[in-house]
Amino acid sequence: MLGLGVLLLVLAGTLLGGIQFSDAEPTPKLALDLEGGTQLILTPRTTDGSSIGDEDINQAISIIRQRVDASGVAEAEITRQGQQNIVVGLPGQPDQATLDLVRQSAQMRFRPVLIQGEPGAITPDIARAIQQQQAGEEVTPIDPDAPAPTRQEVEEAAFLVADSNGDGTLSTEPAATPAHNSDMSWISEQLEYEYWALDCTDPANLAGGDTYDPAKPAVACSTEGTAKYVLGPTELEGTDLDGATSGPKLTPTGAVTNQFIVNLDFDSDGAAKFLDVTTRIAQLGTPQNQFAIVLDGLVVSAPSVNAPIPGGQAFIEGPNFTRDNTATLANQLSFGSLPLNFVVQSEEQISATLGIEQLERGILAGLIGLGLVVVYMLFQYHALGFVALASLTVAALLSYLTIAVLSWTTGYRLSLAGVAGLIVAIGVTADSFIVYFERIRDEVREGRRLKDAVDYGWVRARRTILASDAVNFLAAVVLYFLAVGGVRGFAFTLGLTTIMDLVVVFLFTHPVMQLLIKTEFFGQGKRFSGLDPEQLGASSATYRGRGRFGPPRGVEEVRVPHGKSTTPAAAHAAATPAAADASSPAEAGTEPGEVAGEGGDAVARKKKAKEERTPVPAAEGAFAGMSIAERRAAQRELEKAEAEVARMEGDA
């Protein structure tokens, strides 16, 4: 309860603070379909008049989509219009940086690799190790469990390593004049600093956009963020390439193998430059014998060269090459071979496609749904339904605040699909309460005192809730990381509501139940409390000795429930065989939530095995209050009658 209060206060405080001192808004930002935004129409144009094919446009769309997704703009819509145009819809009013990112032309360049390394940024530990190595000292091992360093620590560490002469400034000029493009002396202190500080595991750094001077060295990430590079100045421009194709590798005799390769075809100018490059780098060691193909600032491929390649014909092969990924690479190369620019045709405000009325109707639907759920919960669980209602209210409040805060801090935007996801979450959240309440009822049916039933029911319900929410959350995470556009926003909502569900059940519903069960109304299972042991058929009349049986143990006091032990409900109540769930006696000995050791297991199992062999009379409750002899007589009578019925049915 306290935890939840703190959480709510922190969220509300963050939001209020954001509104007061920054540009946060009390309502979440909405996506393109509900709020409208800015629409850019771009036309790719080649500077040399060569034609642009279908594949090139698709490639351009996927490059723009990668830029937009990586820049953190949610729910952007990218479509193709007519033969040549690309329409980019951005929600709200995007800032200049985002617009520039979209409009930028995509260039392909071939650069020699100087350094290739792990994608992550440097950590203070690694910096220390490098310095020790340079000083010739013994290197202290790096603790793999060290906490992730802050950005500032990373920058300090990178500075320390890069500032090789120790003068406290980073020089931007190479230390010596480089002899050729693969010369390591291209690496200035500034460049080394950029390399160490670059974190290719951060999606924001995979947005692309080439900001480096082609005549200067550069640092870059691979497209998937699996490696980072220091690259020499540009050797060949994308336009030096005529085209690229993919296909199976042929043996010298012309037979088809099942290996796939990408064929590169340079124009005459390119062929000469390519021969120069390959002649030089083929003699160098790894990784300097590689050349990087940089498309839109990201390395799409960095093949190594083992011999000079004359004639302008080359192919790239690799152990992981398949039909699909070679085709993709060939498309990227062909696209990069075009001297392509995006011409902005128009940049206009666009109204919402669905409009606020749809959102209002959606919220109306949500309220109707919520109302129906509450009515049903009250019908099924009586007063417990109010607990469910309160929990749902808390969940709604929590989700709203979280979305509002996230929309301010991360640019999350709510689309109509997201709203639908939130409405659906009402049902999924309510299900956790159902699992919990049903478990409590099961425990009451087993004949537990109500207070214990809440504790033991919780221990078991908790496991089920955790397992099922884990499945939902897994679905959300996988969809979030692998999907794009609208699906991504939806996956986010799904994951968010799953976490909210857990937070509310753990920090609100269960503590509230623990408090309520101390009240007389719930604690004694009064009528309409939803926990009435009599109505739930609390089983197992207590044995009082001398062949006499007492009332069920579900109630605190030993009393005849409502003085009507002969009502159908009571008779039925006692009729439950209550095959004494072996874990009930067992668990009573431990604190709720505590898992006992192996030793207890054996005892419990033995106990259970014993009980399971014990047959259960059919309608034992009917005999409550009789002596053993009377019960035996009555039982025999009953069985005789049953046998008769069975025989008659058999005859029929």
Added chain:
Amino acid sequence: MMFSFARWGNELYSGEKSYDIVGRRRLWFLIATVGVVLSFLILLLKGMNLGIEFRGGTEFTVSNAATTSSLPATEVLSDAGVSDIRTAVVGGSSLRIQTEALDAERVEALRGELATAYGVDAGEITSTFVGPAWGADVTTKALQGLLIFLVLVTIVMSIYFRSWRMSVAAVVALLHDLAITVGAYALIGFEVTPASVIGFLTILGYSLYDTVVVFDKVRENAAGVTEQHDHTYAEAANLAVNQTLVRSINTSVVGVLPVAAILFVGAFLLGAGTLKDIALALFVGMLVSTISSIFLATPLEVVLRQREESIREHTADIHARRAAGGPVIELTTDRKGRTVRTAAVPVSASSGDVPDPDEVEAADAEAVARSVGRTNVVAGGHKGTAAQPKRKKRSKR
């Protein structure tokens, strides 16, 4: 007396009332197979009605219109039988109208009609083709996500349930749910939009969520099933399904109510759009998920489990014992003619707990209470001290 849910739940819990769900598995498997085959037939013969986001469509732009209201356009286009109309105001004075893909002749005709409706020159209206916003790469990525999810979730569930058979059964049930949902969607003929795809993807989580809850009870009931001789694995699983029946019904009602509200509001108050599509996919999917977690997942799990050596031997042993010593669990008919299980013994998981003396005594008393008057004794089941009545301590109550 009125039908009481709580009472029905009690009877199901105790095993007093039991539906033989696992026993009739052949029937359920047949129904499920027919359902899936029908779905595939519908998909093959009727096909999916893909929306503009997948196929692309036609876009009209009305410039310098007197009004930017979308009403005239929707009227004109609806009258012409054009579906999937989305309008937006661009740059303050022009209106963008996107529709399903139309051929050149119709585009020409509609341009004229739109010009009249908006009181502008036909030259002010341009038309062009728009490509799919939901391109092939989006679909590929979503499918990739689906595959990775299936692999991961199979591993996670195998670890949680400590049984790969349970996760296989759950995943088969999931695929069944997905197939039926997509088939039903195609049959009803709603347009497939990104919203409906999102609906289908939600079913992934929901179907498994539901199955996990049922399987959790199965696992609990079937723990140590081979160490007793009262009931088979199938019977323990069947009891679990019966015991979670009330929860399953409550869950699906509670889950479907908000969805039904969206479907109602979406279909009747709005006519078309995102809400309706997502709600229909979810409505069908949630119902199918609940039904399959009861009728398909659990019986399938039992079939898989019975291939295990220990379970098979145990089942055979029980049948042999019953044949020799008379039934321990008998299905009889009570006075009202309902099928009643007279001596079903619910087994529950008990892993690692220490018995409390007070509770043990109470349990002993219960055991006595149960054994009293019972002539039908299980083979090998000597009750020892459990057969002796014990005095309950007053002070402890």
